[in-house]
Amino acid sequence: MPLIQEIHITPIAIVDPPLLNAAGLHAPYALRTVVEIVTDDRISGISEIPGNADIDAALEEAKALLIGRDPFNLNVIRQVLAGHFGTESAAARGDAPWDQRKLVHIFSSVEVACLDIIGKITGRPVVDLLGGKMRDRVPFSAYLFYKFEGAGGPLGFGTDPYATGWAAARQAAALDPESIVEQARAMCKEFGFQSIKLKGGVFEPRVEVDSMLALHRAFGPAVPLRVDPNAIWEVDTAIRYGRELKGILEYLEDPVRGQENMARVRKELGIPLATNMCTTSFGDIPRSIELGSEDIILSDHHFWGGLRASMTLSGICETFGRGLSMHSNSHLGISLAAMVHLGAALPGVPYALDTHYPWQSDEVIVGGRIQFDEGSVAVPTGPGLGVELDRAALQKLHQNYLECGLKKRDDEIEMQKKVPGWEFKAVRW
Numbered sequence: 001m002p003l004i005q006e007i008h009i010t011p012i013a014i015v016d017p018p019l020l021n022a023a024g025l026h027a028p029y030a031l032r033t034v035v036e037i038v039t040d041d042r043i044s045g046i047s048e049i050p051g052n053a054d055i056d057a058a059l060e061e062a063k064a065l066l067i068g069r070d071p072f073n074l075n076v077i078r079q080v081l082a083g084h085f086g087t088e089s090a091a092a093r094g095d096a097p098w099d100q101r102k103l104v105h106i107f108s109s110v111e112v113a114c115l116d117i118i119g120k121i122t123g124r125p126v127v128d129l130l131g132g133k134m135r136d137r138v139p140f141s142a143y144l145f146y147k148f149e150g151a152g153g154p155l156g157f158g159t160d161p162y163a164t165g166w167a168a169a170r171q172a173a174a175l176d177p178e179s180i181v182e183q184a185r186a187m188c189k190e191f192g193f194q195s196i197k198l199k200g201g202v203f204e205p206r207v208e209v210d211s212m213l214a215l216h217r218a219f220g221p222a223v224p225l226r227v228d229p230n231a232i233w234e235v236d237t238a239i240r241y242g243r244e245l246k247g248i249l250e251y252l253e254d255p256v257r258g259q260e261n262m263a264r265v266r267k268e269l270g271i272p273l274a275t276n277m278c279t280t281s282f283g284d285i286p287r288s289i290e291l292g293s294e295d296i297i298l299s300d301h302h303f304w305g306g307l308r309a310s311m312t313l314s315g316i317c318e319t320f321g322r323g324l325s326m327h328s329n330s331h332l333g334i335s336l337a338a339m340v341h342l343g344a345a346l347p348g349v350p351y352a353l354d355t356h357y358p359w360q361s362d363e364v365i366v367g368g369r370i371q372f373d374e375g376s377v378a379v380p381t382g383p384g385l386g387v388e389l390d391r392a393a394l395q396k397l398h399q400n401y402l403e404c405g406l407k408k409r410d411d412e413i414e415m416q417k418k419v420p421g422w423e424f425k426a427v428r429w
């Protein structure tokens with residue numbers, strides 16, 4: 001029986017453009033942590049999670065609980081980690097209840113790396129360990145951002161992996177409806193996406209609704225649209241502007257903060273609401289059902305405690321008539337591969353999944369960037385995740401981490417560097 005012998009935790013910094021959101025501005029680097037677990041018979045499994053020095057320290061602490069354990073026994077591993085880190089309540093997590101949870105992040109990183117090991121031992125792809133493949137290709141959506149001009153990182157994108165207009169469009173500023181339409185055209189041309197999401201919460205709702213109307217005019221009714229103001233609107237604002245968007249949106253994502261407010265907007269508007277901010281853990285489900293706070297839960301295996309937990313969530317969604325899709329943050333190919341295995345195992349994928357991947361240019365896997373074909377990614381067929389760590393790239397990206405000085409994501413501070421005095425407001429309009 002193979003046992004966990006080594007755990008390597010490597011924080012990395014990847015170039016990220018100056019993207020805008022309700023919390024402020026993306027820093028020139030986004031942080032990720034790559035975890036590698038090695039068994040005593042030298043089988044290695046990998047995973048990638050959002051980077052944060054506190055989570056990295058907790059992962060270091062978890063090592064002692066994990067070394068010597070059977071990577072196949074994920075149930076015991078989770079129980080041991082839960083016993084140590086506890087389950088943090090939403091109340092304890094304050095204003096951002098979806099974030100900063102040690103247990104979900106740590107277990108997700110350990111689970112994905114162990115599934116990679118199990119896949120390599122059994123010779124099966126991770127999707128098979130999740131119950132088997134329902135589709136060969138997983139569809140993703142274009143993910144547009146208002147942004148300042150520039151590419152991020154002091155060296156810019158370096159050798160840009162994208163040859164088409166996307167390389168230029170990714171550098172261009174996008175601060176109004178016209179430039180958002182241009183960004184959408186370039187991104188869809190490069191990746192073949194067939195649905196479009198706009199990250200909102202940046203400008204006053206009038207501008208953002210006009211951007212959605214411009215996208216609708218440019219792409220027509222066949223391309224599903226979504227907008228995500230990251231819960232920065234008042235209930236009345238969401239209802240007023242939501243009415244204008246009725247008929248052109250596939251769903252409206254987190255227009256307002258909290259399950260009660262989401263339920264009020266949903267009842268009033270009658271258009272599907274999606275969330276990755278109000279129902280964000282299993283503990284939130286009973287209240288979500290009671291109130292009817294959303295139609296679609298945007299899962300994320302990094303935030304819901306792994307791939308198998310996301311399968312469990314899918315069953316709950318099916319039982320209670322909720323849709324399920326996927327949320328994303330800035331990420332590389334290890335996370336994308338895990339998302340694709342999960343997306344292939346889900347019983348249905350009625351909505352194209354979110355991914356920030358087009359905004360990144362770095363990669364940490366052998367063979368470079370994962371390819372999209374007509375907006376979809378083919379499910380890797382090799383054993384485990386089907387992607388291998390590029391150790392030279394890992395070292396380079398770790399060096400970026402050491403040099404960039406960032407220890408956690410803070411979009412508010414980044415925005416203040418551009419706009420002195422700018423302050424985050426949980427609800428702005």
Ligand SMILES: O=C([O-])[C@@H](O)[C@@H](O)[C@H](O)[C@@H](O)C(=O)[O-]
Binds near residue numbers: 019199328
């Ligand atoms: O990267 C961003 O700016 C996004 O706003 C991200 O932080 C969100 O978590 C996410 O993409 C979302 O759908 O809310």
Ligand SMILES: [Mg+2]
Binds near residue numbers: 228253254
């Ligand atoms: Mg969202």
